[in-house]
Amino acid sequence: MNSIDDYLLSQTRRQFFGHGALRMGSVSLALLAAQRASAQETASGARVHPPLPGFPHFAPKAKSIIYLHMNGGPSQLDTWDYKPHLSAHFDKDLPDSIRLGQRITTMTSGQARLPVAPSLFKFARYGQAGTWASELLNHTAQHIDDIALVRSVHTNAINHDPACTFVTTGNEVPGKPSLGSWLAYGLGSESNNLPAFVVLTPRWTSKQAAQALFSRMWSSGFLPSKYTGVALRSVGDPVLYIDNPDGVSTRHRRAMLDTLAELNQHTFERFGDPETQTRIAQYEMAFRMQSSVPELIDLSGETQATLDMYGPEVSKPGTFAASALLARRMVERGVRAVQILHRGWDQHGSLPSEIRHQCYDTDQPCAALLQDLKQRGLLQDTLVVWGGEFGRTVYSQGSLTATNYGRDHHPRCFSMWMAGGGIKGGMVYGETDDFSYNVIDKPCHVNDLNATLLHCLGIDHERFSYRFQGLEQRLTGVEPQHVLQEILA
Numbered sequence: 001m002n003s004i005d006d007y008l009l010s011q012t013r014r015q016f017f018g019h020g021a022l023r024m025g026s027v028s029l030a031l032l033a034a035q036r037a038s039a040q041e042t043a044s045g046a047r048v049h050p051p052l053p054g055f056p057h058f059a060p061k062a063k064s065i066i067y068l069h070m071n072g073g074p075s076q077l078d079t080w081d082y083k084p085h086l087s088a089h090f091d092k093d094l095p096d097s098i099r100l101g102q103r104i105t106t107m108t109s110g111q112a113r114l115p116v117a118p119s120l121f122k123f124a125r126y127g128q129a130g131t132w133a134s135e136l137l138n139h140t141a142q143h144i145d146d147i148a149l150v151r152s153v154h155t156n157a158i159n160h161d162p163a164c165t166f167v168t169t170g171n172e173v174p175g176k177p178s179l180g181s182w183l184a185y186g187l188g189s190e191s192n193n194l195p196a197f198v199v200l201t202p203r204w205t206s207k208q209a210a211q212a213l214f215s216r217m218w219s220s221g222f223l224p225s226k227y228t229g230v231a232l233r234s235v236g237d238p239v240l241y242i243d244n245p246d247g248v249s250t251r252h253r254r255a256m257l258d259t260l261a262e263l264n265q266h267t268f269e270r271f272g273d274p275e276t277q278t279r280i281a282q283y284e285m286a287f288r289m290q291s292s293v294p295e296l297i298d299l300s301g302e303t304q305a306t307l308d309m310y311g312p313e314v315s316k317p318g319t320f321a322a323s324a325l326l327a328r329r330m331v332e333r334g335v336r337a338v339q340i341l342h343r344g345w346d347q348h349g350s351l352p353s354e355i356r357h358q359c360y361d362t363d364q365p366c367a368a369l370l371q372d373l374k375q376r377g378l379l380q381d382t383l384v385v386w387g388g389e390f391g392r393t394v395y396s397q398g399s400l401t402a403t404n405y406g407r408d409h410h411p412r413c414f415s416m417w418m419a420g421g422g423i424k425g426g427m428v429y430g431e432t433d434d435f436s437y438n439v440i441d442k443p444c445h446v447n448d449l450n451a452t453l454l455h456c457l458g459i460d461h462e463r464f465s466y467r468f469q470g471l472e473q474r475l476t477g478v479e480p481q482h483v484l485q486e487i488l489a
Contacts, residue, residue, distance in 0.1 A: 047188060047190070049184065051188040052186050056186075057458060058460070060458025061381075061421045061422030061423075061456050062381055062420060062421025064338070064421075065383045065385065066382060066383070066385070067179065067337070067340070068324075069388065070386070070388040071341050071346075071388065072211050072389075073345055074345045074355075074392075075119075075347065076392065076413070077391075078134055079134050080133060080134070080417070081151050083394075083434060086116060086394070089116040090116060090117070091115045091117075091400055094435065095435075098433065098437050100438070104158075105408055105409050107348065107397060107409075108395070108408045111397075114396075116395055116396075117395060120352050120403065121134045121136055122134070127145040131426070136356065138363065139363045139364045140370075143367055144425075146374065147425055147426070148419070148424055148425060149416075150417065150418070150484070151428060152432065152442050154412055154413055154439055154446070155167065155389065157411060158409050160211045163411065164211070166389070169475075170447050170474075170475045171477060174214075174216045177466075180337035180338075181229065184197040186464060187457065189335060190334030190336075191333050191335050194330065194333055194335050195230040197230065198230050198330055198335055199218040199338075199339045200234070200327070200338070200339070201213055201234060201340075202318055202340065203234060205358065206345075206347075206357040207354075208347065208350070209346075210344045211346050213343065222468040229339060234317065234323075235317070235318050296326065296330065299314075299325065309372065310322075311364040311368065313361070323340050324365035324369045328373060328376075331373075331382050342358070342362055345388055349398050351392075351405055351406050370384060381420075383418065383423065383457065385417075385418050386416060387416030388414065390414055392408065393409070394407075413432045413436060413439045418452075418453075422457075423488065423489060427487060429442055429484060430443065447476040448481050448483070448484060450475050451476045452484045452487070454475065456488070462474070
């Protein structure tokens, strides 16, 4: 499907014959049949967010996805990629045989040395498989038997903006649809009262400056704009201007929207622009959200045991803990894709102290999310993903001491994990060298990961495209990518 196809499918009979008298009658009949089918579905009140015809391609293991993006690039060396032999290399230069002449950022290229900085944190084995994990992630590691840990992820970009754009849209070039938008477009949503794709941007505890978040990370790009993620605000009203103005009742609001919909429908019948239908749908969704959003964010019905599971910050709006609980409530209500973007992981200096803050924000809530989904029978239908846009270097940026170090950007290898629908838990995929600098077994490109996520949701990534600028655009790009079959349940 593409914007031209959408335009053709949405034309009226009068427009079709008026603008293209020489077109074949058989095509006309097909378009009119599609219009009648669409009108019947709308009249029946079936689904506000229907899937594309023929989707999913095959029976999915997951119905929804919760993507936990740690913006800034978490250090794999201090979290998931245990390198016990590095202690013998403390403050020694990174061997040329490991660096292999690979590019490094301008933030460390001027350093006289690249001194190796072993992690200060203790690691232990968890689960039946005995997977190594850092003390920083003790809560999440308790659920390692539900997790597939991928230690061999690599990406193309070495700086934040292109790397974040890449991991969320499959391409470094801005303007491409995000993963959540692709899913909203292809699979729709089971919820009629909430958007198909919702984004949360919680605050963070680290005092270091954080990288900016850009709306392109949840944008629909060249897809129709109705598939853009709806960002719920962490402070104040979750959605601006969703409440009726003073003096305007729900009845008056409904009458105004009905009249506005008629005017927009006249415009659509005249010009056939699919974005006009998007406008109608967005006004209608905003009206539905006037009741669904307050109910969504009202945690008074949650048990004290559930709130305690997420930790002491859960009752504070805008925290990662509150966002994680809201994510569970959203997939429970049929939302297709939820993305939580937690900032502050860009630790070029004072990493040991700053990463503690970040893990305090996220570790217990991540574990609680997995446990909460599992005990409600939702984990088997929900795919949970955790990771950043790239990893960190084994060498220290700036001064290195026995108690302090920083780490620069490193795209060559980093760790991510997945759990839930379609994923085999309790396993590790891929391996890095002794310095966590290069992948030595089972490399996983970011778009291999995206292909795997789509597969879990019943989509063949090679058959999921949208024509734009003369190309069949895909989330996974034009180069060959593969599904990580070994981690599939």
